[in-house]
Every structure is written in C-alpha cells, then in structure tokens.
Amino acid sequence: MKEKKYVKETPVVIYDANGLPNMMLKLENTAPEKELADPVFLVKGVEYDSVYLSRFLNSAVKNQVVSLPFRDPLAYISMDDAIERIRQKGEGWHLLTNCEWQYIKDTTRPGTRGNTSYGHYHGDELEEGIKSEYGRTETGSGPAAWFHNGNSETGIADTIGNVWKIVSGIRLKRGKLEYMPDNDAAAPDADLSEDSKEFLEVLVNGRPVMIGPGEEGDMMITTDKVKGYDAVERDEVAVALDEVPQILKDLGIIIDDESASKEWFAADAELDEAICFVGACCLSTSASGPSALFLDGPRSNVYSALGFFSALLGKPVIR
Numbered sequence: 001m002k003e004k005k006y007v008k009e010t011p012v013v014i015y016d017a018n019g020l021p022n023m024m025l026k027l028e029n030t031a032p033e034k035e036l037a038d039p040v041f042l043v044k045g046v047e048y049d050s051v052y053l054s055r056f057l058n059s060a061v062k063n064q065v066v067s068l069p070f071r072d073p074l075a076y077i078s079m080d081d082a083i084e085r086i087r088q089k090g091e092g093w094h095l096l097t098n099c100e101w102q103y104i105k106d107t108t109r110p111g112t113r114g115n116t117s118y119g120h121y122h123g124d125e126l127e128e129g130i131k132s133e134y135g136r137t138e139t140g141s142g143p144a145a146w147f148h149n150g151n152s153e154t155g156i157a158d159t160i161g162n163v164w165k166i167v168s169g170i171r172l173k174r175g176k177l178e179y180m181p182d183n184d185a186a187a188p189d190a191d192l193s194e195d196s197k198e199f200l201e202v203l204v205n206g207r208p209v210m211i212g213p214g215e216e217g218d219m220m221i222t223t224d225k226v227k228g229y230d231a232v233e234r235d236e237v238a239v240a241l242d243e244v245p246q247i248l249k250d251l252g253i254i255i256d257d258e259s260a261s262k263e264w265f266a267a268d269a270e271l272d273e274a275i276c277f278v279g280a281c282c283l284s285t286s287a288s289g290p291s292a293l294f295l296d297g298p299r300s301n302v303y304s305a306l307g308f309f310s311a312l313l314g315k316p317v318i319r
Contacts, residue, residue: 002106006031007038011154014052014312017090022067022310024052025156027103029317039250040103042182043313044190050314051186053100055156056139057163057307064088065310069140072132073163073307079275079299082166082308083192092313095192097185098170100311101278102252104159105290109150112290114161115142115282121161122285129162134304135282136162148290156309161288163307164277168192170251171276172295175212175226175269177202179251186313194273194299202248204241209248211295212269214240219267221253229296231266233287234258252278255291263289268296281305 008028013021027050031037034047041048054067060074065085077085083095113121118135120128121142129137129146140147140157147155159165169185169192171178178199184190191198202209204223212226213219219230222240239254248254255261264287268274274295280288282305297306 001109004038004103004107006036009154011055012052016064016066016093018064018088020061020064020066020089022089023055023069024067024312025055025154027051027053034317034319038103039182040099041317043187044184047317047319048314049317051100051183052312052314053096053104053156054309054311057158057165058086058310059139067310069157070130070138073136073139073158075134075136075163075304075307076302077307078302079166079168083168086308086310089310089312091188094186094188094190094311094313095166095168096309096311097183098167098179098251098276098278099183099185101165101167102250104148104156105252105278108148108159108290112145112148112150112160114146114158114288116161116280116285116288118282121146122288136305137282159279160290160292161280161284162282163305164281164294165279166306166308167276167278170295171199172211172267172269172271172274174272175210175267177209177211177253179247186311188313202245204243204245209241210269211253211267214238219265221248226267226269228270229266229268231264231294231296234261234263234265234291237265252291252293261289261291262286263292264294265292266294266296271296271298273299275299275301277306
C-alpha cells in the first residue's frame with residue numbers, strides 16, 4: 001500500500017444529470033504545483049482539481065447506472081455499452097480508466113479480500129456477502145475486509161473479486177501493448193474506439209513491447225514475436241526486455257513483487273484488439289487480487305462476472 005502525496009480522500013454523494021445519487025470517493029488534488037500532481041489528475045495536459053471514483057460496482061436503475069450499495073452489479077454489458085451508459089450521467093462521467101485503477105491498486109490495504117468463490121472469500125467460507133445472481137454478491141455487502149482500505153464507510157467495495165472490472169486506456173493490438181498517457185482516457189472527448197489513434201506504443205530500443213506466449217509457449221513480456229493465448233500466475237510471466245521502462249510499472253503490467261505473486265495475468269495476442277479486465281471475479285479464488293490483470297477479451301465481450309466502475313472528473317485547476 002503506497003501513500004499518495006498531495007491527494008486528500010473524502011467519501012461524498014454526487015447526484016448525476018439524471019438526478020440519481022452516486023456514492024463516490026473524492027480524490028482532491030492538493031499538489032502545490034502541476035509537476036507534483038498525481039497522474040490521475042492530468043488529462044490531455046490539463047490539471048484537474050479532483051476525480052471522483054465509484055465506491056460501488058455500478059448497478060442499473062431502469063436504463064441508468066449508479067454507484068450504490070446493496071444492489072446486484074450490472075453484468076452482461078460490453079465495454080462500448082458501459083461507456084455509453086456512463087456518459088449519459090453527464091459531463092465528465094466516464095468508465096474507470098486504468099490510470100484510476102492503478103491509483104486504487106496502489107492504495108489497497110495488504111490483505112484486502114473479496115467475493116472470490118461464489119459469494120464468499122475462498123479462504124474462509126464464513127466471510128461472505130449477500131448473494132445475488134450467478135455467484136455475484138450485492139455491492140458492498142461483504143465485510144470491511146472487502147473494501148480497498150479496510151473501511152466500509154470510506155472505502156471502495158469489491159475491487160477484488162465479485163466481477164472482473166473493465167478499464168479503459170490500455171489494450172493489446174495483435175499482442176502489441178498500447179496505452180493512453182496519464183489519465184487521458186478520462187477526457188470527455190477521448191476516443192476509446194477500436195480504431196482510435198490516441199493510444200501510444202511502449203517502445204524498448206525502438207521496438208514495441210509485445211505480450212503473449214513466445215516461441216516456447218511461455219507467457220512473455222518482450223519485443224519479440226508472440227502468438228496465441230495464455231493465462232498464468234504472475235510469477236510465471238517471463239520479462240524478456242533489455243530494460244524495463246517505468247511506464248510498464250505505471251500501467252500495472254509489471255509489479256514490484258512479480259516473482260512472488262500468484263495473481264493471474266492473461267493475454268490474447270491473436271485478437272485484433274484485447275481490452276483490459278482487472279481485479280478478478282467470483283470464480284477466480286486464489287488467482288484474485290489488485291494486480292490480477294487480463295488483456296484477453298474483445299470489447300464486445302459480455303458475461304455474468306464482468307462489470308465496471310464509473311468515475312467523474314472535477315474542474316480544471318487555475319493556478
């Protein structure tokens with residue numbers, strides 16, 4: 001768990017453009033200058049005074065989505081549908097970005113758990129939430145240990161388990177890693193489409209970083225050719241790079257304790273585009289965790305254990 005400098009956290013209720021309440025975690029930018037602001041506040045070169053993160057997996061109220069407790073997480077929804085539904089909440093609302101997820105991951109308390117086995121934590125069947133459908137549990141219905149900071153009054157619920165969380169701003173294109181810098185994917189005009197030209201490549205010695213099974217069939221992070229699909233524990237991922245650029249750590253592709261982590265990492269290098277799912281789901285048991293990351297599904301993917309968080313931008317900073 002990393003302490004974030006120049007960020008003040010406060011739980012708040014925000015009413016969206018549809019008049020619906022949303023329980024959010026306000027991240028307030030307290031940096032004395034732009035250069036010291038956390039990347040979560042930097043969107044296409046503009047510094048923002050705050051970002052609001054859903055405290056609960058989004059659920060449906062008729063045709064709208066909300067962040068509220070004790071509701072069945074909305075599943076069976078594609079990435080594009082989620083983006084459209086969230087943008088209906090008003091200006092600045094967006095699908096949780098990978099940059100915002102990395103903030104959550106970095107501030108997650110060690111030992112945080114969740115619904116990783118059909119309604120309960122796989123390590124203790126007595127640790128459970130209120131069951132809903134297909135192994136899911138109602139949002140925030142688990143114990144305090146299922147909130148990212150260990151506090152059910154201020155934390156973000158179900159970051160680990162329950163449903164995989166779709167995040168924007170990172171993807172694979174035929175195995176090639178692409179990303180949007182800082183928190184650019186949160187911009188109201190961000191092009192998050194499959195044909196978007198706003199994504200950048202990660203380069204090492206002028207060659208793009210590729211993720212997927214290598215020639216020997218092992219999961220690789222490399223600049224060589226990859227092909228096929230695999231899902232492995234992070235300690236089985238081979239990092240075959242002459243140097244490891246910091247951006248790979250910032251994106252959550254490589255973590256500090258890689259060699260000891262049992263959280264799962266997956267990639268499909270055959271897809272024209274593979275979007276990103278994080279945090280694992282109610283079927284993932286010991287593969288779950290804040291560093292569990294799958295780059296293995298098309299944006300059309302829908303199923304019972306795939307959902308999302310929304311977020312909201314504050315206002316540009318005037319210095």
